[in-house]
Amino acid sequence: MSQNYQQSIQSAPVQNAPENTQDMIAELKQLKKLVDEGILTEEEFSAKKKQVLGL
Template identity: 65%
Template sequence: MFARRGPGLVGMAARTAVVAGTATAVSGRVARRQQRKYGEQDAEYVGQQAAAMEQGFEQGAGGTAPAEPDYTAELQQLAQLKTQGILTEEEFQAKKKQILGI
């Protein structure tokens, strides 16, 4: 009289459990793989930054230092302006102190 049409309630629950377990295992594996990948990328980035900082420190210690302004040329120009009478002694001294940072 009653014909069975499917796996039944227990069979359906078992199939759902298998699918859910497989999905969990796959997603866990993907998550671990991504964590490892991003961890390696982070370590590589940190290493690059550390190398760049070391290189910067080495240059500061004995490498090429940034060029300083040519104070001598500026002072010579000021002296010429003073000699020509364009600047007074007070103006010359004030500008000289400004250039030298005194």
């Protein structure tokens, strides 16, 4: 991604916070289901969780 694009995303007002939060929760639930089914390891889940949460 270009640096300008990243900066515009970071500085954009958080108008869709509830929607974004709901999307993140849904994705984390889906990932946890994959862990429960043995498809992902806990380590893979932790890495993806950090990515989803932007940590």
